[in-house]
Amino acid sequence: MDVLSSEHQQACAPLLQGLWERVRAGQEVILLWPLLPASCAFLAHVLFCAPFLALDALAGWFQRVRSWRIAAGSGPPPPARRWLGCFCAVLCRYLTVVLPASALFQIVRSPALPAQAPSCLQLFVEVCACLLLFDTLFYVWHFSMHRVPWLYRNIHQHHHRHRVPFALAAQDASSTELLSLLLLALSSTWVVGCHPLSEVLFHLLNSWMAVEDHCGYNLPWALHRLLPCLGGAPFHQAHHGLHRGNYAPYFTHWDHLFGTYHE
Template sequence: MMDTPSMDHGVACAPVLQGLWEHVRNGQEEILLSPYLPALCAFLTHVLFCAPFFVLDALGSVCQQVRSWRIAAGSGSPPSILRWFYCFWRVLFKYLTIVLPATALLQTLRSPSLPALAPSCWQLFVEVCACFLLFDMLFFIWHFSMHRVPWLYRNIHQLHHQHQTPFALASQDASSAELLSLLLLALSSAWVVGCHPLSEVLFHLLNSWMAVEDHCGYNLPWALHRLLPFLGGAPFHQAHHSLYNRNYAPYFTHWDHLFGTYYG
């Protein structure tokens, strides 16, 4: 008797989410529970989200309006198509050789399950926000450590800083160890929060988009950091690639304000 109201409440609060969840679950359990799904989705969504910026970079060589959106301070011309091509193959190789098998092992150990009920809209919102706050904190600590410990910087993080002026695809152009560590931080954040699978999927999608936008090299009029002032955005992160010892947080700015590493 005590369980029935909570189940009804879950369905009543988000009938659209419940219908979506049932549609996704029906006959798809084997795919959704595949240990290879997180890494495959991470790579494919990353490439998909980079596509609009690839178009912008291609247009930048002929369109002054596009060039005017590029972040100032010596950002130079957009990256060439050849640079995009080489970056794509480097990232793909690291995913296939390291990230995919390692995350598959982690997912096997996690043994995820698919609940019958979708989350309420409020639960979805809270879980996604909690994931972002936790991930942002963990990323700040790890990123700060990689810059302050010489061995970590040389062996794990230095490769990412080959891009003093980053572009969208370069958000995942890093060492295999760093790529794996960031994906593990994202998966661990969702696990610690105890996310519903729908919340976890939304978190990973938004996380991927924001990472791409941070590295895109454009200060676009419709960018998220213009709508949400507590986000740093592409100018914030490009300053990190230029200065190295400022702006360590991936998205929010409060940790850099607290530790005196913020550069506006």
């Protein structure tokens, strides 16, 4: 077993090192540009939402697509103007809040790019550790939002205007909520001590899983079907419908443990 895993590491390591060197080669100025993280985060969010916009359009024609919708009894998918309104709201908050805050953070921490790429095992462990830590911090944050009426009214209520959410709504939240979540994600990578490559992979996965949580579809190939420890869209949509329970963003163990799990 040890021999196998060490052989796998040896085969994987040059691949990551080659990729890392190609990314670093002559691109250091661009990679360390303070506006890059938030710009890429917004772009990734929109790209991840695009397939679900296509599904919403196809749902008008294909019964199979409609059968994947979780809220099949709650009417048709959101119309294009709702997507557009949400896109403008998210873009506006990124330009006015997330972009300046994330740029300031990048300038303050002035990151450096190490010469060595992480090993595959290091990449895997760091990303998993970040996801678990972010999930824990988010659970505490989200639970507090719903238990303290002042916090709910002033920070979290905006996100709950979508009783039946759709992909873009994953980031349709108040400025304070977006800033808090940015801080939780950055703190998770900082506590774990991530390699920049692991950090990028964590942020991309985090963004994809948030989109999946809000997409409104229980797709046969969704992540939570492959990994039963994840709640996925049915889990988070129940939270939007009930306005309580299912406080963790991805995993279900904290909700099971503290009795806040809802089917």
